[in-house]
Amino acid sequence: MRPARAHPLWLAFVLHRTSGLALALFLPLHFWVLSLALTQPERLDAFLSFTEQPIVKLAEFGLVFLLAVHMFGGLRLMALEWLPWSAPQKTLAAGAVGIAVLISGTFFLQVV
Amino acid sequence: MLASIPVRLWEHAAGWEAGLTQDTTVLEVSVWRGTALDGAYELFEVPAHENQTILDVVSWIQQYADASLTYRFACRVGMCGSCAMMVNDQPRWTCRTHVKKVLKDRRVRIGPLRNLPVIKDLAVDMDRFFDKWVAAGGAHVPSAGRGDPIPAVDPEESARVKASAGIECINCSICYAACDTVAGNPDYLGPAALQRAWTLLNDAKHDARAQILDAVSGTGGCHNCHSMGSCTVFCPNDLDPMSAIAGLKRETARGFFRRRGG
Ligand code: HEM
Ligand code: SF4
Ligand code: SF4
Ligand code: FES
Numbered sequence: 001m002r003p004a005r006a007h008p009l010w011l012a013f014v015l016h017r018t019s020g021l022a023l024a025l026f027l028p029l030h031f032w033v034l035s036l037a038l039t040q041p042e043r044l045d046a047f048l049s050f051t052e053q054p055i056v057k058l059a060e061f062g063l064v065f066l067l068a069v070h071m072f073g074g075l076r077l078m079a080l081e082w083l084p085w086s087a088p089q090k091t092l093a094a095g096a097v098g099i100a101v102l103i104s105g106t107f108f109l110q111v112v
Numbered sequence: 113m114l115a116s117i118p119v120r121l122w123e124h125a126a127g128w129e130a131g132l133t134q135d136t137t138v139l140e141v142s143v144w145r146g147t148a149l150d151g152a153y154e155l156f157e158v159p160a161h162e163n164q165t166i167l168d169v170v171s172w173i174q175q176y177a178d179a180s181l182t183y184r185f186a187c188r189v190g191m192c193g194s195c196a197m198m199v200n201d202q203p204r205w206t207c208r209t210h211v212k213k214v215l216k217d218r219r220v221r222i223g224p225l226r227n228l229p230v231i232k233d234l235a236v237d238m239d240r241f242f243d244k245w246v247a248a249g250g251a252h253v254p255s256a257g258r259g260d261p262i263p264a265v266d267p268e269e270s271a272r273v274k275a276s277a278g279i280e281c282i283n284c285s286i287c288y289a290a291c292d293t294v295a296g297n298p299d300y301l302g303p304a305a306l307q308r309a310w311t312l313l314n315d316a317k318h319d320a321r322a323q324i325l326d327a328v329s330g331t332g333g334c335h336n337c338h339s340m341g342s343c344t345v346f347c348p349n350d351l352d353p354m355s356a357i358a359g360l361k362r363e364t365a366r367g368f369f370r371r372r373g374g
Binding site: 005007012077 | 292338339340341345354358359362
C-alpha cells in the first residue's frame with residue numbers, strides 16, 4: 001500500500017535525499033578529476049576539452065543544480081527545525097530568500 | 113391500525129431512499145479480508161446514499177452482506193480515534209470521511225491501517241502504537257496530589273501554548289500510518305508519541321519532565337524524523353506533530369550542549 005505522498009514537504013524530502021545521494025556519488029569523481037591537475041596535467045587538459053561539448057555542459061548544469069537544491073533544501077530544514085517561527089513569518093522569510101536568490105542570480109549571470 | 117403505521121413508515125422510507133439513489137445506485141467497494149500475511153481485497157456492492165460516511169459503508173457490509181467482517185469503531189463522531197483505516201490508500205478517520213469526498217468512478221478501496229500488524233480484515237493491533245506512547249514518556253505523572261492546592265494555569269503563557277497545541281490528540285494512529293520513517297524503522301517512536309512527549313515536556317503539571325528528553329533521544333527517538341510532514345498533512349484534528357518533533361530536536365540539542373558545558 002502506498003499512501004498519497006504528493007504533498008510539498010514530502011516531495012522536498014525526496015528531492016533532498018536524491019540530490020544528497022547523487023552528490024555523494026559525484027563528488028569523489030569530481031575530486032579525482034581535480035587531482036589530475038597535480039598528478040597528470042595532460043590528462044586533465046584532454047578531459048577539459050571533452051567538457052566543452054554541450055551535452056557535458058548540460059550535465060554540469062545538472063550538478064550545480066543538485067548542489068543548489070541540496071544546499072537550499074538543507075538550509076530550509078535547518079530553519080524549519082531550529083527556528084520556531086509562526087507560519088506567516090516563514091512565508092515572509094521564504095519569500096525574502098526567493099527574491100534575494102533571484103536578484104543575486106541575475107547579477108551573477110551578468111558577471112559571467 | 114397500530115401495526116400499519118410502521119409498515120407505512122417503512123414504505124415511505126424505502127420510496128424516499130429510492131428517489132435519492134436513482135442516479136447514483138451502487139458503490140463498488142473493495143475491502144481487505146484476512147491478515148497482513150494472507151488476504152486479498154474482496155468486492156462488495158453497497159447502496160449509495162446522499163449522506164454516507166466510509167464507516168456507514170463498512171457497517172452496511174457487516175450488517176447486510178457479510179457478518180464476519182471485522183472492524184473497529186465506537187463514537188462515530190471523531191472523538192474516540194478507533195475507526196481509522198486506509199481509504200484509497202490514504203489514512204483517514206472513516207466516521208468523518210464522506211464517501212463523496214473519496215469516491216472515484218463509484219469505486220472506493222478500504223484497507224487496514226498501515227504500519228501496524230493486521231489482526232483480521234480492517235482491525236489492526238494497536239499495542240505497538242500505545243506502547244511507544246508510554247516509551248516516549250507520555251504517561252502523565254501528576255506534580256501535585258489530591259490534598260495540594262490547585263496550581264493556576266495561565267493559558268497565554270508560552271510553554272502552556274505549546275502544550276495546548278497537541279492536547280487534542282485522539283490516539284487515532286493516522287499520523288503513525290502516514291509516516292514513511294515508521295515504515296522504514298519499526299523502532300521509531302512515531303509522530304503521535306513524540307508529540308505527546310513534547311506536550312508533557314511543556315506541561316507545568318507534569319512531574320516527569322526531566323525523563324522525557326532521555327526517552328526521546330534514543331535510537332528510535334525524535335532525531336529519526338526527516339520533517340517530511342506527512343503526519344501534519346494527514347492528522348484529522350489539524351494537529352502538527354512535525355513541529356512538535358522539531359521542538360524536541362531543539363530541546364534535546366540544548367540539553368546536550370548544556371551537559372557538555374556544565
Ligand atoms: C551544501 C551544504 C549542505 C547542506 C546545508 C546540507 C544539509 C543537509 C541536511 C540538513 C540533511 C538532513 C536531511 C534530513 O534529515 O532528511 C542532509 C542530508 C544528506 N546530505 Fe547534505 N548538506 C549539504 C551538502 C551535502 C553534500 C556535499 C553531500 C554529498 C556528499 C550531501 C549528502 C547528503 C546525504 C546523502 C544526506 C542524507 C539524505 C537523507 O537522509 O534524506 N550533503 N544534508
Ligand atoms: S515529519 Fe517526522 S514524524 Fe512526521 S511523517 Fe515525517 S518523518 Fe514521520
Ligand atoms: S496526532 Fe493527529 S493523527 Fe496522530 S494520533 Fe493524534 S489525532 Fe491522530
Ligand atoms: S468512531 Fe470514534 S473517531 Fe471514528
